[in-house]
Amino acid sequence: MPKKIHEPIGHHYIVESSGCDPKVIGSVEKVQQILVRAAEIAGATVWAISFSRFPPSGVSGVVVISESHISTHTWPELGYGALDIYTCGRKVDPEKAVLYAVEAFGATTFHITEITRGIEEGDNVFFHSFVTWEEDIKKENKYKKDLKR
Amino acid sequence: MPKKIHEPIGHHYIVESSGCDPKVIGSVEKVQQILVRAAEIAGATVWAISFSRFPPSGVSGVVVISESHISTHTWPELGYGALDIYTCGRKVDPEKAVLYAVEAFGATTFHITEITRGIEEGDNVFFHSFVTWEEDIKKENKYKKDLKR
Numbered sequence: 001m002p003k004k005i006h007e008p009i010g011h012h013y014i015v016e017s018s019g020c021d022p023k024v025i026g027s028v029e030k031v032q033q034i035l036v037r038a039a040e041i042a043g044a045t046v047w048a049i050s051f052s053r054f055p056p057s058g059v060s061g062v063v064v065i066s067e068s069h070i071s072t073h074t075w076p077e078l079g080y081g082a083l084d085i086y087t088c089g090r091k092v093d094p095e096k097a098v099l100y101a102v103e104a105f106g107a108t109t110f111h112i113t114e115i116t117r118g119i120e121e122g123d124n125v126f127f128h129s130f131v132t133w134e135e136d137i138k139k140e141n142k143y144k145k146d147l148k149r
Numbered sequence: 150m151p152k153k154i155h156e157p158i159g160h161h162y163i164v165e166s167s168g169c170d171p172k173v174i175g176s177v178e179k180v181q182q183i184l185v186r187a188a189e190i191a192g193a194t195v196w197a198i199s200f201s202r203f204p205p206s207g208v209s210g211v212v213v214i215s216e217s218h219i220s221t222h223t224w225p226e227l228g229y230g231a232l233d234i235y236t237c238g239r240k241v242d243p244e245k246a247v248l249y250a251v252e253a254f255g256a257t258t259f260h261i262t263e264i265t266r267g268i269e270e271g272d273n274v275f276f277h278s279f280v281t282w283e284e285d286i287k288k289e290n291k292y293k294k295d296l297k298r
Binding site: 006009010012014016017018019047048050052060062064066068069071073075078079080082084086088109111113115117118120124125126127128130134 | 155158159161163165166167168196197199201209211213215217218220222224227228229231233235237258260262264266267269273274275276277279283
């Protein structure tokens, strides 16, 4: 009988968000609120959070979730936010978290790579594969209701 | 005068480590010790850590560093460890952290993608680029002296 090959183990999204609202991505409180909400929207369970000021004016934050992690590092002076979301298992939908977070950041466009991680090529040797795309965001402010301003 | 284009803002390494020692990557204490040491070897300052059991037998951990983060999620039953290291600025060397961590995990081979993040294409629009390779590791055990067994 052929050896069982495991399903890919996780999905990791690497995102460069441009045109973000400096008032949002420069606020430790707002960025924390957005990332925790993003985890909830993805269906993940939040285990721990760590957010702080990232000199000179940005925010650095990590949300540890049961299914892995979400992190961001922001540069309000450039309108730029780096975001990554890594999840394992089938019960979470990390793409929902990405879309929520970039819109809540007020981004006008984002460049994204989805990495499928832990693909077994046989004999417990693992690799990853990726696909990259860009998206522009319509300014509908539909997620702003989630933010306590 | 042409507008100044920023240097790339960060480097993010995405690593699939295969053939790892289950006794190492199945121990919360050892994995935590390895990732904190990896951060130090890279020249980063550790701000916060969060490590826990990842069901059924793995370890999930994040080290928040001043220059961004290091995270891992392990599957001892597969000898597999997923690792990512994201750093900003010039004063840290994330590749040193990667090499230390995969060797300390006891990996026999690893598949790695280095993503250069926050590359400005003009007008504060950012993207990333990447390069992928694989490496086999010689079993010299040279990093084991760093582990309290």
